Amino acid sequence: MTSPEDQSPAPQPPVPESKDRIYRSPAGIAGGVLLLGLVGWIGIDAIVAGDGRTPWLALATLILLVPLIVAFTLRPAVFASEDRLRVRNPLRVIVLPWGQVASLRAGYSNEVVATSGTKYQLWSIPVSLRARNKAARRESRIAAERAGERQGRSGRGAGGLGGFGGFGGGASPRAGAGAGVPDGPVRAESDKIMHELRELWETRQKEESAQGEVTVRWAWEIMGPALAGAVVLGILLAVG
Structure with a gap:
């Protein structure tokens, strides 16, 4: 025993x-x-x-x-793990621990900025102004539909039983217009990717395993x- x-x-x-x-x-x-x-x-x-x-x-x-x-x-490719961001550009490979990332910018090009101030472009995540404008138009259309639904509900509530929404519970012609509408903002694909990278960076940047030095290899x-x-x-x- x-x-x-x-x-x-x-x-x-x-x-x-x-x-x-x-x-x-x-x-x-x-x-x-x-x-x-x-x-x-x-x-x-x-x-x-x-x-x-x-x-x-x-x-x-x-x-x-x-x-x-x-x-x-x-x-070109971008590899994101819980500890680091590895950017494989045409002629260089840049490895940035999340603790060394100062920001991720999405403008006319997508880039990561190190705490030293050095900027590195993300070649594999190109910006499409056409896709961005299309997403903005869809976002405006969805906002208008939601505003119309709120106005319709307000009108039915004020009309009470004497309004169109009285006996029989007639449904509004806009009922179900919001079906399938995304809850969050509508973004272009590259902007969605940058949002995911920012969330990962904000979550992991203070972790001990996400510290280190930036390395660049030709x-x-x-x-x-x-x-x-x-x-x-x-x-x-x-x-x-």
């Missing part, structure tokens, strides 16, 4: 790590795939069917353009091939 002192507590299950929320631009990805297909088709055709220096010029151009297309269309895996392609293309054009 074992004594209570010999009994060790049961091991606790490991706490699962929270998954990052990933934000990317569907339009950017679609455009990147189309551009890669077009450039690849033209370049490979020139390499296979071209003569003289054409295949070499086409190859150097592909080495230059493909990394840049990937960098500015497929690569994307040499993109810049290296692009520079090599530019150098080779320049040499070929200079030699003539």
